[in-house]
Amino acid sequence: MSMSIASYAFSIPSISKCSDEAIQERANMALVFERYKDRLATLPKEKGWITENLYLYQGFWHQSSRRISVETLMALQDTFKAHPTDIYLATLPKSGTTWLKALVFALVNRNLFKDNCLSTHPLLVSNPHNCLPFIETEIFRDTPTYTDPHSLRLFATHIPYTSLPQSILDSGCRIVYLCRNPKDVLVSMFHFANRLRDKLLGPLTFEETFTSFSKGVMPTGPYWDHVKGYHKVSLEQPENVLFLTYEDMKIHTASNVKRLAKFLGFPFSEDEEAEGAIQRIIRICSFENLSEANKHGNFREDIPNDAFFREGKVGDWTNHLTDEMSSILDEITKEKFHDLHISF
Numbered sequence: 588m589s590m591s592i593a594s595y596a597f598s599i600p601s602i603s604k605c606s607d608e609a610i611q612e613r614a615n616m617a618l619v620f621e622r623y624k625d626r627l628a629t630l631p632k633e634k635g636w637i638t639e640n641l642y643l644y645q646g647f648w649h650q651s652s653r654r655i656s657v658e659t660l661m662a663l664q665d666t667f668k669a670h671p672t673d674i675y676l677a678t679l680p681k682s683g684t685t686w687l688k689a690l691v692f693a694l695v696n697r698n699l700f701k702d703n704c705l706s707t708h709p710l711l712v713s714n715p716h717n718c719l720p721f722i723e724t725e726i727f728r729d730t731p732t733y734t735d736p737h738s739l740r741l742f743a744t745h746i747p748y749t750s751l752p753q754s755i756l757d758s759g760c761r762i763v764y765l766c767r768n769p770k771d772v773l774v775s776m777f778h779f780a781n782r783l784r785d786k787l788l789g790p791l792t793f794e795e796t797f798t799s800f801s802k803g804v805m806p807t808g809p810y811w812d813h814v815k816g817y818h819k820v821s822l823e824q825p826e827n828v829l830f831l832t833y834e835d836m837k838i839h840t841a842s843n844v845k846r847l848a849k850f851l852g853f854p855f856s857e858d859e860e861a862e863g864a865i866q867r868i869i870r871i872c873s874f875e876n877l878s879e880a881n882k883h884g885n886f887r888e889d890i891p892n893d894a895f896f897r898e899g900k901v902g903d904w905t906n907h908l909t910d911e912m913s914s915i916l917d918e919i920t921k922e923k924f925h926d927l928h929i930s931f
């Protein structure tokens with residue numbers, strides 16, 4: 588199914604978000620935390636990365652009392668209504684979410700911003716997370732994208748496949764899953780968590796995060812189960828779920844952007860390709876451009892924009908993991924992924 592870009596263009600909710608909406612969102616979040624507090628109290632818990640604890644819910648570890656939390660997941664499962672035309676970008680944290688959001692936003696909206704010079708493109712004046720929201724957060728406030736039943740809605744999520752709201756599973760919508768080498772996810776998450784972690788909790792050591800990660804304890808982990816859930820359905824329903832890896836995206840960016848566009852129903856025409864439309868999108872979404880645009884300011888009130896842009900490379904794990912740590916993760920990955928063909 589191919590969609591016309593103009594009629595399905597996605598609006599940019601958060602850029603125009605006013606303080607009344609932010610207050611409403613916080614009030615709604617408080618209600619949600621109150622509503623699910625008894626269920627939270629029954630869940631097994633472990634020491635957290637960003638928050639004090641992680642809670643085991645439906646086989647996965649979630650933080651609590653933050654925008655992305657187990658309470659918001661429970662609320663989504665109870666209330667969220669998907670549309671068949673929705674597009675969801677699913678990732679485990681630190682797998683390339685920000686980059687994928689930027690690429691998809693840029694390609695879906697490419698005709699809207701065609702004549703703009705680079706410096707005024709929304710992605711270069713705002714964090715990609717503002718351009719394409721997580722369902723875990725946006726559901727709590729009344730955005731035009733959420734209430735408009737006809738527009739194409741672009742959402743991201745870190746929710747494991749088996750915990751997605753039933754209406755997403757039933758809707759026949761499209762999901763893009765981006766996966767990354769577990770060792771680079773661990774390193775990226777280690778740095779991110781230490782930047783965001785409550786100062787009262789003290790910094791995390793790399794050794795303790797390695798131990799937690801190996802046991803599967805990380806936000807929305809276990810890593811391997813998260814990947815396997817989406818990988819399985821990408822094989823069973825390739826028209827609904829596209830499975831990509833960060834490493835392959837880095838090497839074959841153009842062919843993957845082309846593949847993404849086709850999968851999402853926004854294929855590039857021969858003319859567009861000849862005019863360099865794919866390269867233009869890749870340039871806008873490059874690590875260099877996005878990190879330059881996000882040097883200052885905060886995402887929402889509390890996360891520095893630059894926390895989403897660190898190295899942007901494949902293989903930084905070699906600077907952090909000992910040989911022994913590397914072998915342990917290799918062994919776990921080999922065992923968990925033995926029947927899958929995923930290479931990093």
Ligand code: PAP
Nearest residue numbers: 680681682683684685686775873874896897898899
């Ligand atoms: P999130 O799940 O919290 O949104 P996510 O965007 O998945 O985070 O992960 C951030 C990682 O993507 C960072 O990796 P690093 O710590 O190993 O450096 C970040 O640098 C990388 N990243 C962000 N933007 C890009 C980009 N345009 N191209 C490639 N990598 C990127």
